[in-house]
Amino acid sequence: MTAPSPASxxxxxxxxxxxxxxxxxxxxxxxxxxxxxxxxxxxxRNELVLETRPLLLASFVLLTIAGSLLVSxxxxxxxxxxxxxxxxxxxxxxxxxxxxxxxxLVPFALGFVVLYPVIVLLGTGFGGAVKxxxxxxxxxxxxxxxxxxxxxxxxxxxxxxxxxxxxYAVGAYSYALLAKEFGLSFWILLPLAGTLSAFWGILLGxxxxxxxxxxxxxxxxxxxxxxxxILINWVDFTGGYAGVSGIPRPTFFGIPFNANDxxxxxxxxxxxxxxxxxxxxxxxxxxxxxxxxxxxxxLRRLPVGRAWEALREDEIACRSLGLNTTNTKLTxxxxxxxxxGFAGSFFAARQGFxxxxxxxxxESAIILAIVVLGGMGSMIGVAIAAVAMxxxxxxxxxxEFLKLIFxxxxxxxxxxxxxxxxxxxxxxxxxxxxxxxxxxxxxxxKERKTVAATFVEEGRG
Amino acid sequence: MTVNAPLLSVRGVKTCYGNITALHGIDLDVHDGEIxxxxxxxGAGKSTLMMTIFGNPRAREGRIVYQGRDITQLQTHEIARxxxxxxxxxxxxxxxxxxxxxxxxxxxxxxxxxxxxxxERIFTLFPRLKERIGQRGGTxxxxxxxxxxxARALMSRPRLLLLDEPSLGLAPLIARQIFDIIADLxxxxxxxxxxxxxxxxxxxxxxxRGYVMVNGRIxxxxxxKELLDRPEIRAAYLEGGRQEATAEAR
Ligand SMILES: Nc1ncnc2c1ncn2[C@@H]1O[C@H](COP(=O)(O)OP(=O)(O)OP(=O)(O)O)[C@@H](O)[C@H]1O
Ligand SMILES: [Mg+2]
Numbered sequence: 094m095t096a097p098s099p100a101s102x103x104x105x106x107x108x109x110x111x112x113x114x115x116x117x118x119x120x121x122x123x124x125x126x127x128x129x130x131x132x133x134x135x136x137x138r139n140e141l142v143l144e145t146r147p148l149l150l151a152s153f154v155l156l157t158i159a160g161s162l163l164v165s166x167x168x169x170x171x172x173x174x175x176x177x178x179x180x181x182x183x184x185x186x187x188x189x190x191x192x193x194x195x196x197x198l199v200p201f202a203l204g205f206v207v208l209y210p211v212i213v214l215l216g217t218g219f220g221g222a223v224k225x226x227x228x229x230x231x232x233x234x235x236x237x238x239x240x241x242x243x244x245x246x247x248x249x250x251x252x253x254x255x256x257x258x259x260x261y262a263v264g265a266y267s268y269a270l271l272a273k274e275f276g277l278s279f280w281i282l283l284p285l286a287g288t289l290s291a292f293w294g295i296l297l298g299x300x301x302x303x304x305x306x307x308x309x310x311x312x313x314x315x316x317x318x319x320x321x322x323i324l325i326n327w328v329d330f331t332g333g334y335a336g337v338s339g340i341p342r343p344t345f346f347g348i349p350f351n352a353n354d355x356x357x358x359x360x361x362x363x364x365x366x367x368x369x370x371x372x373x374x375x376x377x378x379x380x381x382x383x384x385x386x387x388x389x390x391x392l393r394r395l396p397v398g399r400a401w402e403a404l405r406e407d408e409i410a411c412r413s414l415g416l417n418t419t420n421t422k423l424t425x426x427x428x429x430x431x432x433x434g435f436a437g438s439f440f441a442a443r444q445g446f447x448x449x450x451x452x453x454x455x456e457s458a459i460i461l462a463i464v465v466l467g468g469m470g471s472m473i474g475v476a477i478a479a480v481a482m483x484x485x486x487x488x489x490x491x492x493e494f495l496k497l498i499f500x501x502x503x504x505x506x507x508x509x510x511x512x513x514x515x516x517x518x519x520x521x522x523x524x525x526x527x528x529x530x531x532x533x534x535x536x537x538x539k540e541r542k543t544v545a546a547t548f549v550e551e552g553r554g
Numbered sequence: 555m556t557v558n559a560p561l562l563s564v565r566g567v568k569t570c571y572g573n574i575t576a577l578h579g580i581d582l583d584v585h586d587g588e589i590x591x592x593x594x595x596x597g598a599g600k601s602t603l604m605m606t607i608f609g610n611p612r613a614r615e616g617r618i619v620y621q622g623r624d625i626t627q628l629q630t631h632e633i634a635r636x637x638x639x640x641x642x643x644x645x646x647x648x649x650x651x652x653x654x655x656x657x658x659x660x661x662x663x664x665x666x667x668x669x670x671x672x673x674e675r676i677f678t679l680f681p682r683l684k685e686r687i688g689q690r691g692g693t694x695x696x697x698x699x700x701x702x703x704x705a706r707a708l709m710s711r712p713r714l715l716l717l718d719e720p721s722l723g724l725a726p727l728i729a730r731q732i733f734d735i736i737a738d739l740x741x742x743x744x745x746x747x748x749x750x751x752x753x754x755x756x757x758x759x760x761x762x763r764g765y766v767m768v769n770g771r772i773x774x775x776x777x778x779k780e781l782l783d784r785p786e787i788r789a790a791y792l793e794g795g796r797q798e799a800t801a802e803a804r
Contacts, residue, residue: 396662399655403651403655407646410646412630412634413610414639415631415710416631
C-alpha cells in the first residue's frame with residue numbers, strides 16, 4: 094500500500110473535537126470547582142476562611158480542554174491512520190522485533206538491577222546515592238514485589254482482591270512487634286511473618302470461597318479496612334495511631350549497621366556511612382522480589398499454578414476435572430498473602446517505624462493499579478508498571494521548579510494520584526488489557542517455538 | 555457386588571433449581587462397557603441429569619450409585635476422581651490456555667507417569683489437536699474445541715465418560731467423526747459412555763441402549779434399535795435425522 098493520500102486520510106472533525114473539548118472543560122469545571130476552586134484555611138485567629146483559587150482552577154480546566162483536543166485531533170487520527178496503513182508483513186516484523194526485545198529485556202533488566210547501586214555510586218558519589226538507592230531502588234522494588242504477590246491472586250487466579258494491603262500490614266506488624274518483644278532477628282522473623290500473613294490469607298479465603306468478581310472485591314475491601322481498624326483501635330497491642338517505633342533494623346548476619354566498634358563499617362575496616370545499610374537493604378528486597386518471581390514462574394509450570402489459571406477461566410470445568418477448587422483458591426490467597434507479608438516485614442525493618450497510615454486502602458488501590466496497568470498475569474508488565482508508577486511519583490518529588498509556577502506551597506507529591514489516573518486513562522485507550530496482555534504458555538510439546546510464531550498464528554474460525 | 559450390577563445406577567433422582575423441579579425422579583442404568591444415550595427435547599433436563607451425576611447441582615432426592623458406591627453426597631471433584639470424566643455442555647475449555655495446557659488440566663488427577671503415553675493416544679485419535687498444540691483454546695474452531703473438550707476428558711483415563719451434546723454446532727462430517735471415535739473407544743478400550751444428543755438418529759444407532767426424557771421424566775427406554783423403530787420416536791425426534799441419513803445414502 095502506498096502512503097495514504099490526503100483524500101483517503103480519515104477526516105478529523107474539528108467542530109466535533111471542539112464540542113467534545115468544551116464539554117470536557119465544563120465537566121471538569123463543575124467537578125473541580127469544589128475540589129480545587131475553594132479551600133478553607135485557618136487564619137491567625139484560628140478561624141476558618143474560604144480562599145478561592147481561580148488561577149489554579151483555570152489552569153486545570155485548560156489542561157483538560159487541551160487534553161481532550163489532543164486526544165481527538167492528534168491521538169485518534171494517528172491511531173486511525175496507523176490502522177489504515179496496514180503494511181503486509183508488518184505484523185510479522187513487529188512480532189519478530191517484540192520477540193527480540195522480550196528475549197533481551199529480562200537478562201538486561203536483571204543485570205541492571207543487580208548493578209544498580211554500583212551505577213548510582215559511580216554516577217552520584219557517596220553524597221547523593223542514598224536518595225537514589227532508597228527512594229527509587231528500594232521503594233520501587235517493594236512495589237514490584239507487592240505487585241507480583243498480588244498478581245498471583247488477581248492475575249493468575251482471577252480473584253479480585255481489594256484488601257491486599259492487609260497482608261502487607263500483618264507482615265509489617267508481625268515483624269515489628271515480635272522483633273521488639275522478643276528481640277528475634279530479621280531473618281528468623283521474615284519467614285514467620287510470611288507464614289502469619291499466609292495464615293491470614295487463608296482466614297480471608299474461607300468466607301469468600303463462594304464469591305467471585307464484584308462481591309469478592311467488596312468483601313476483601315472490607316477485610317483490608319478491618320485489619321486497619323484493628324491496628325488503630327487495639328492500642329495496647331499495636332500502639333494505635335502512634336504506631337510502632339524503634340523497630341530493630343536488620344543486621345548483616347549479626348553485624349549491625351552502626352558507627353560502633355562492632356558495627357559493619359568497623360568490622361570491615363570501612364569508614365562509617367549510612368549508605369551500607371541502604372545498599373544492604375536494596376539487595377535484601379531485590380532478593381525477596383526475585384524469590385517471588387522465581388516461585389511464581391516455577392509454580393506456573395506445576396499443577397497448582399496451572400490450576401490457578403484454569404480457575405480464573407472456568408471454575409465449573411475445573412471441578413469436573415477433579416480439581417479441588419477450595420484448596421486451589423486458598424493456596425492462591427495464602428501464596429499472595431505470604432509475599433505481601435514478606436514485603437511488609439521488610440518495610441517495617443527498613444522504616445524502623447510503622448503506623449496504620451501506611452496501610453490504607455490507597456495502598457491496595459495502588460498495588461492493584463500496578464497489576465492492572467501491567468496486564469493481569471504478566472510479571473514483566475507488572476514490573477514495568479511498578480517502575481513507571483512508583484518511579485514517576487518519586488520523580489514528582491524532584492519537580493521543585495513547579496513551585497515557581499504554582500506558588501511556594503504547591504506540593505507535587507500530592508498529585509501522584511493524578512499520575513495514576515492519567516496512566517490508567519492512557520493505558521486503557523492504548524492497550525485496554527494492560528501493557529503486556531499476551532499470556533506466555535507454561536507448557537510446550539517439544540521445544541519452545543519462537544514467540545513470533547505464537548503471535549502470528551491466528552485461530553481458524 | 556454382583557456381576558450384573560450396573561456401573562452407574564441412578565434411582566429416583568429429583569433435582570431442583572430453587573423451587574423449579576427439573577428432574578422428577580429419574581431411573582437410569584449404565585452397565586460396564588455400554589454406550590447409553592439420552593435423548594429429549596430442549597429443556598427436558600438432560601444436561602441437568604449429567605450435572606447432577608457430577609454433584610452440581612446436588613440431587614434433592616434419590617440415589618446415585620457408581621461402582622457400588624453411593625456418590626450422591628460427594629463433591630464434584632471427588633466424583634471426578636472416581637474415574638468419571640465429563641465433557642460438559644458448552645465445551646468449557648480454558649480459552650486463554652493452550653491446547654497443551656488444557657490437556658494437562660485434564661490429566662490433573664491422572665498419574666503423571668502416564669501423561670506422555672496418553673498424549674500420544676489422544677494425538678492418534680485427534681491428529682488435529684497435535685497440529686494445534688500451542689494454540690490458545692479460545693482461538694480453535696468450534697469442532698476443534700469440541701475435540702479438545704473430549705480429549706481433555708479422556709486424559710484422566712476415565713472408566714465412564716459423560717458427553718453432553720458432542721456434536722453441537724459441528725458440520726455433519728465432523729460430527730460423524732466424533733461418533734466414530736466414541737464407538738471406536740468403546741470397542742477397543744471398553745470405555746463406558748453416557749451420551750446426551752440432539753442428533754437422535756446417530757446417537758441411537760451408535761448406542762447399545764437409549765433413554766428418552768420428556769419434561770424431567772424418563773418416558774421410554776430400550777435398545778437403540780427398538781427406540782429407532784418406535785413411531786413416536788420417529789415423529790418426535792427423527793424426522794430431521796432421517797432426512798440427513800437419506801441424503802448421506804445418496
Ligand atoms: N441453573 C439453572 N437455574 C434454573 N433453571 C435451570 C438451570 N439450568 C437449567 N434450568 C432449567 O432446567 C430445565 C432443564 O434444563 P437442561 O439444561 O437440563 O435441559 P436440556 O435437556 O439439557 O436441554 P438442551 O437440549 O437444550 O440442552 C430447563 O427448563 C432449564 O430452564
Ligand atoms: Mg443440555
